[in-house]
Amino acid sequence: MLKDLFYYLIYPGFLFVAVAGGLLSFFDRKITAWVQFRKGPPLLQPFYDFFKLLLVKETIIPAKGSRITFLLAPVFSLFGATVSSVLIFLPLLGIKTGFTGDVIVIFYLLTIPSLTYIIGALASGNPFASVGASREMKLVVSYELSFLLVLIALIIKSDMSISLYDIINAQQPANAFIGSISGVILFIVAIFCLQAKLGLVPFDMAEAETEITHGSFIEYSGSAYALIKLTKYIMLFTLPAFIIALFMRGINLEGIGILWAILKVLAVVLILTLIRNTNPRVRISQAMRFFFVWMNLLAIIAIVLIFFGY
Amino acid sequence: MSKIIPIGPYHPLQEEPELFKLYCDGEVVKDIKWETGYNHRGIEKLSESKTFDQAFFLVERICGICSTSHPFAFANCMDEIAGVEIPDRAKYIRSIIGELERIHSHLLWVGLAGHFLGYNTVFMWAWKYREPVLDLFEMITGNRNSYAMFKIGGVRRDIENEKFPKIKEILNYVKKKTDLLTGAVMDDPVIHARTKGVGILTKEDIISYGAVGPTARASDVAIDVRRDDPYAAYPMVNWKVITAKGCDVFAKAEVRLLEMYESISIIEQCLDGMKKTKEGDIETKVKEVPAGWGTGHAEAPRGEVFHFVVTNGSSYPVRHKVRAPSYVNIATFKKSCVGQTITDATISLAAVDPCYCCTERMAYAYDCNTKDMILNGEEILKLSHRKTEEIRKQL
Numbered sequence: 042m043l044k045d046l047f048y049y050l051i052y053p054g055f056l057f058v059a060v061a062g063g064l065l066s067f068f069d070r071k072i073t074a075w076v077q078f079r080k081g082p083p084l085l086q087p088f089y090d091f092f093k094l095l096l097v098k099e100t101i102i103p104a105k106g107s108r109i110t111f112l113l114a115p116v117f118s119l120f121g122a123t124v125s126s127v128l129i130f131l132p133l134l135g136i137k138t139g140f141t142g143d144v145i146v147i148f149y150l151l152t153i154p155s156l157t158y159i160i161g162a163l164a165s166g167n168p169f170a171s172v173g174a175s176r177e178m179k180l181v182v183s184y185e186l187s188f189l190l191v192l193i194a195l196i197i198k199s200d201m202s203i204s205l206y207d208i209i210n211a212q213q214p215a216n217a218f219i220g221s222i223s224g225v226i227l228f229i230v231a232i233f234c235l236q237a238k239l240g241l242v243p244f245d246m247a248e249a250e251t252e253i254t255h256g257s258f259i260e261y262s263g264s265a266y267a268l269i270k271l272t273k274y275i276m277l278f279t280l281p282a283f284i285i286a287l288f289m290r291g292i293n294l295e296g297i298g299i300l301w302a303i304l305k306v307l308a309v310v311l312i313l314t315l316i317r318n319t320n321p322r323v324r325i326s327q328a329m330r331f332f333f334v335w336m337n338l339l340a341i342i343a344i345v346l347i348f349f350g351y
Numbered sequence: 352m353s354k355i356i357p358i359g360p361y362h363p364l365q366e367e368p369e370l371f372k373l374y375c376d377g378e379v380v381k382d383i384k385w386e387t388g389y390n391h392r393g394i395e396k397l398s399e400s401k402t403f404d405q406a407f408f409l410v411e412r413i414c415g416i417c418s419t420s421h422p423f424a425f426a427n428c429m430d431e432i433a434g435v436e437i438p439d440r441a442k443y444i445r446s447i448i449g450e451l452e453r454i455h456s457h458l459l460w461v462g463l464a465g466h467f468l469g470y471n472t473v474f475m476w477a478w479k480y481r482e483p484v485l486d487l488f489e490m491i492t493g494n495r496n497s498y499a500m501f502k503i504g505g506v507r508r509d510i511e512n513e514k515f516p517k518i519k520e521i522l523n524y525v526k527k528k529t530d531l532l533t534g535a536v537m538d539d540p541v542i543h544a545r546t547k548g549v550g551i552l553t554k555e556d557i558i559s560y561g562a563v564g565p566t567a568r569a570s571d572v573a574i575d576v577r578r579d580d581p582y583a584a585y586p587m588v589n590w591k592v593i594t595a596k597g598c599d600v601f602a603k604a605e606v607r608l609l610e611m612y613e614s615i616s617i618i619e620q621c622l623d624g625m626k627k628t629k630e631g632d633i634e635t636k637v638k639e640v641p642a643g644w645g646t647g648h649a650e651a652p653r654g655e656v657f658h659f660v661v662t663n664g665s666s667y668p669v670r671h672k673v674r675a676p677s678y679v680n681i682a683t684f685k686k687s688c689v690g691q692t693i694t695d696a697t698i699s700l701a702a703v704d705p706c707y708c709c710t711e712r713m714a715y716a717y718d719c720n721t722k723d724m725i726l727n728g729e730e731i732l733k734l735s736h737r738k739t740e741e742i743r744k745q746l
Contacts, residue, residue, distance in 0.1 A: 077475035168354050172378065172693060242469045243541060251364045251467045252697045253356070320541050322469030324694050325378070327544060 121153025173256020428647025564654020
C-alpha cells in the first residue's frame with residue numbers, strides 16, 4: 042500500500058513527471074527561442090510560471106456557467122495525466138505490475154485531459170471557449186482513431202501482447218520497432234498524434250491565440266489554470282515516454298543507459314518542437330482530413346506491412 | 352443558432368482597439384459588423400490649431416507604422432498650394448524615405464501575418480530582418496520611426512554622399528533576407544493550404560468598394576498613386592506596379608513580398624540619381640502660403656493616403672481633411688469574411704493590413720453660437736450620399 046502510494050505520488054508518479062515535464066517545457070521553449078533568434082527563458086521559468094499561477098494569481102470564476110464543473114475539470118485532467126504516467130513509467134522502468142492489458146487502459150487515460158478541457162470549456166459559458174471546445178472535440182475524434190490504429194499495429198507486431206511490459210520486452214535485445222519499415226511509418230503517425238494530443242502547432246486550433254484567444258482555456262485563471270499548466274507539463278513528458286516505450290525499447294537506467302534515456306526523450310521532444318516551429322496552424326477541417334485520410338491510410342499500410350513481415 | 356464572436360476591442364489579432372462582431376453559425380461567419388471609436392484623437396481638428404510646420408509633426412503621428420506616408424501626402428498638398436517646385440535632390444530623398452518605409456512596413460506585415468497563422472518563427476525572423484531597415488532610418492534621419500524629414504518645399508536633412516555605400520550594403524543584406532523569407536513563404540505547402548482561396552475579393556469587389564493599395568493590386572487592379580499621379584522622384588526611376596491574380600490572402604502576401612524588391616530597386620536608382628545633384632540643395636524656401644486649397648496624395652504601404660487642405664493666407668490650415676487607405680480597405684471585410692470559417696475570417700481581417708488609428712474619425716455639425724448639435728455623423732453621411740446621387744444625375 043505504502044509502496045503504491047510512493048509510486049503514485051513521488052516516483053515515478055506525480056512529483057517525478059511534474060518536475061521532468063517542467064524541465065522538458067523549458068527545453069521546448071529554449072529550442073523555440075533559438076530557432077526564432079531569441080534568448081529564451083531561464084531554466085526554472087516553467088516552475089516560476091506554475092507557482093505564480095498557483096499561489097499569487099487570483100482565481101476568477103465566470104458568473105455564467107457551472108462553477109463546480111468548471112473547477113473540477115482541471116483536477117480530473119491532472120488525475121488522468123498522473124495515473125497514465127504511472128502506468129507508463131512502471132513498465133518503462135522495468136517494474137512488472139502484473140497488469141495485463143494496461144496499453145488499452147493507458148490509451149483511455151491519455152484521452153482524459155482532452156475530454157476534461159472540453160468539459161471545462163463548455164462549463165465556462167464563454168463563446169470563445171465553446172468554439173475551442175467544438176474544435177477540440179473534432180480533433181479528438183480525428184486523431185484518436187489514428188492513435189488506436191498505431192497501438193493495434195504495435196500489438197500485432199509484438200505477437201498480440203497487450204501489456205506495455207511485454208511490448209517493451211518484445212523489442213529486446215536489439216530489434217526496436219523503429220528499426221523496421223512499418224515501425225518508421227507508425228512512428229511518423231504517432232508523432233503527429235502526439236502533436237495533436239499536446240495541442241501544439243499545427244494542431245493548436247483549440248487554443249488558437251490569434252483567433253479565439255486561447256479558446257478552451259480563456260476563462261481559466263489562477264490555481265485552476267496552474268493545474269492545467271501542470272497537466273500540460275506532465276503530458277509533455279508522459280507522451281514522449283510512451284512513444285519511447287512503444288518504439289525504442291524503453292529505457293535502461295544502468296550506467297550509460299541514463300544518458301541514452303535522456304537523449305531519447307529529448308529527441309522526441311525536439312521533433313515535436315521543430316514541427317511546431319516550422320508550420321502554421323491548419324484549419325480544423327484540414328486537420329480532420331489529415332488524420333482521417335492520410336494518417337489512417339499510413340497506419341493501415343503499416344499494418345499490412347507487418348503482416349508481410351516488414 | 353448564431354452566436355457572436357467578438358474580435359476586439361482588445362484581441363491578440365489586433366494591435367489597436369477595434370471591435371468586429373462575427374455572427375457565427377458554428378464555425379461559419381454569417382455576418383460581420385464593426386464598431387469604431389475606441390481610438391479617436393481628433394487629428395483633423397487639432398491640425399487647424401497648428402502652423403504648417405507644426406502640422407508635419409502632427410500628421411506624422413497619425414500612423415505609427417507608415418509614419419512618413421501622411422507627411423508625404425501633406426507635403427505634396429502644401430507644395431501644390433504654395434506653388435513650389437522642389438529640388439531634385441529633395442525629391443530623391445523623399446522617395447528614398449517613402450520606399451524604405453514600404454520595406455519595413457511590408458516586413459512587419461509578413462511577420463504579423465505569420466503570427467496570426469500561428470507561425471511564430473516567420474514572425475520573429477521577419478522582424479529581425481526589419482531591424483537593419485530601422486537602423487538605416489536612424490542613420491539617415493536620426494530616428495527609427497517618425498523621421499521628421501519633410502517640410503514645405505523640400506526636406507529637413509540631407510543624405511550625405513558618403514553614406515551611400517553603407518545604405519547600399521544594408522539594402523543588399525535586406526534583399527538577401529527577403530529572398531529567404533519569400534522562399535520560406537511561397538514554397539511552404541501548409542501556408543498555401545491556409546491562405547489560398549481564403550478571403551477572396553474579386554476585381555469587381557475591389558472596384559465597387561474602392562479598395563486601394565496591395566489589397567487592390569492582389570486582385571489584379573493595377574492602382575498605384577506613384578504611377579497614376581507621379582510625385583517626388585517616381586517618374587525619374589524605372590519600376591513597375593506589382594499585381595497578382597490570386598485575389599486571396601496568398602496573393603496579398605505575394606504582392607507585398609515582391610513590392611519590397613521594387614522598393615529596393617527604386618532606392619538604388621534614387622541613390623545613383625542623387626550623385627548627379629548638388630549636396631545640400633534640398634529645399635526651396637517658402638516665405639508664405641497663399642490662400643487657396645490643394646490636394647495631395649501618396650502611396651503608403653497600405654494604399655493611397657489623401658490629404659486636402661484649405662488655407663486663407665495665414666500660417667494655419669482652415670480645413671485639413673485626411674483619408675487613410677484603411678478607411679476604404681476595411682469596408683471590404685463584409686465581402687471577404689462572410690461565408691468563411693472563423694479561422695479564415697481572422698486572417699482575412701489581417702490581410703488588408705488594417706491601421707485603425709488612421710481610420711478613426713467622427714463628424715458632426717454644430718451651431719457655432721449655442722454649441723448645439725445640428726446633424727450627427729449618420730445624417731451628414733446621408734446628406735453626402737444624396738449630394739453624390741445628385742452629381743451622378745447631372746453627369
